[in-house]
Amino acid sequence: MATANTSAYVDGYPEVVSLLCGQSLPWLQQQRADALLQLTTHGFPSLRDEDWRYTNVSAIDKKHYGVALKSASVAIDSDWLKTYQLADAWSLVLIDGYFSAELSNLNGLPEGVTVVSLAQAMQDTHYSALIEGRLNSAVESTENGFVALNGAYFVDGALIYISSKQVLAKPIQVLHIATQELAAINTRTLIVADELSEAQLIETFAGLDCAYLSVAVAEVFVGQNAAVTLHKVQVESDKALHFGGTYVKQARDARFRHDNFALGGLLARSDVHTDLEQASECELNGLYLGVKRQQIDNHTRINHLKPHGISRQLYKGVLDDKARGVFQGRVVVAEDAQKTDSQMNNRNLLLSNDAEADTKPQLEIYADDVKCAHGVTVGQLDEKSIFYLQSRCVDEETARNMLTFAFANEMVDKVKIKSLHDLILGQVLTRFPQEGINKEWL
């Protein structure tokens, strides 16, 4: 098995340096140089890496993806954009990785809340204290080749800061839109929620009908007793490659929830890592729907570092045709993390004989007084249920769609932001159509 080649990205780097943000920050230049070195030395991950044993990334070798130029972006239809841009949220829009002030909606942000382009923030000393020391500190420098690629190459992104005791009235959305064929789009998002703040955040990834490479890294710092919910809605083009990582640091008593909807992309991989300090809680939810030849991978890692932490994970997958889904969940309970309470569940529904689900829950427990559980299922639709619905006048195809939809809808239902809920519900219903459905009754 050949390893995907990084040389194009390493050799081509000097040509694109001028496009990158934060040129005036020496510490950032050092980090970028380190990342490039990491990419040069270790390359892209291969199937020999334990965390990548189910993810063959050689697809990136089949096409040459070049750094997107801002000037080459394709105009976007405003109705198309409305499908993804939530009307009742503040939104920061990135087109091919670059901030678009015209398309963003950041009016009326309360005092003490910052939502700004990362590239702009890096030119403003006002934000230096927020960025320096935090950027690249939640993500491990040796993480993987795609994080390294992102670290070297990111052109822009978002900085979101919620000051202490702020409770956001509206959600904040970072909307990533890809418009260019063969574009390599590297973005970085930095989220800082100070103590006792509360926020609902959304990352949405969508694209026009073209082949591109989207690499997005988000770092989230949840302060003491703060509560952050981050929704990731990945509806990339069905020709796109998506590598997304969310790296979280939770302070004492912090609560973090991640709702991960992986619906698009040809090959889409998502990593969610979080470190829990004393008595902090995290909830990681996921739904992945694969059709045709899609491969959708989800990898989570929860590090319980201190006592009394609570973690809950539920990932559900529906795989049809020749699609493949992967769930690798790893929970590490440090020696000091006594009284940890952790549950991990992964449920897969296979709709075709050629679909595949690979699931691997891992518990590493170094403490002796903990409660940890995990459960995994891979199954098919229940024939008894199908017959029951048929005996109630529902044709077989609709019955199958109703049951599949119901399986997936458990995850959709967890989303409490109405516009976001409707967006995701619409996407899921398109996959599993049911005639005359009344959304109010679901």
Added chain:
Amino acid sequence: MLSIKNLHVSVGDKPILKGINLEIKPGEIHAIMGPNGSGKSTLSHILSGKSGYTVTEGSATYQGKDLLEMPPEIRAREGVFLAFQYPVEIPGVSNVYLLKAALNSIRKHHGQSEVDAMDFLTLVKGKVRLLEMDEKFLYRAVNEGFSGGEKKRNEILQMAILEPKLCILDETDSGLDIDALKIVSEGVNSLRSSGRSFVMVTHYQRLLDYIKPDFVHVLAHGQIVKSGGAELALELEEKGYSWLEDAEASA
């Protein structure tokens, strides 16, 4: 309404029903009784279209049409209703959603327009009261977490709303306490009409105290070994099934 002639049914190579003959006219209530393993449930399954059974001989004609040729949902839309012995739990699908999907399928099948949302709710809520159910049931997932009695009541609720012509009750009394049995029976009795027929499959005579059948048939070893009026059920209660099985064996 329903005419079953010389019906033979196998599961795999094993014959279960060995020549059933049954005529059911509109408005009649027939009770099918018999010991465990006699083929009672197979009969209700084959009539409602459950897969896994092979008809090797004979026919079942429903309102002049070949019932056995129809897929289960077409039978249901044509007015055949099976009340399940073990109603299936369907997490994530609410009762009210299933009811509306079912009712609209029937209406579409008969060339009618979709039911108006307000009319539908009025209809459903009326039936809910009739069966002494809580309206909250409507918005819960189908049978999920329901007690045995609630599940059976839910079956009768569906029946009351879909207004079938031929109702097959498969062991409806199993798992019911006496109060639930009364409510379910009253629900069934309120649905009796000159145009609607019932086939009640039951092991015990108890249900027949509340729903009086016109005919009682005893099924043993895949055949109807005795038919009679309501009084036959009482005789079975007293003597058990063995005298009939013995009689059949010696015949």
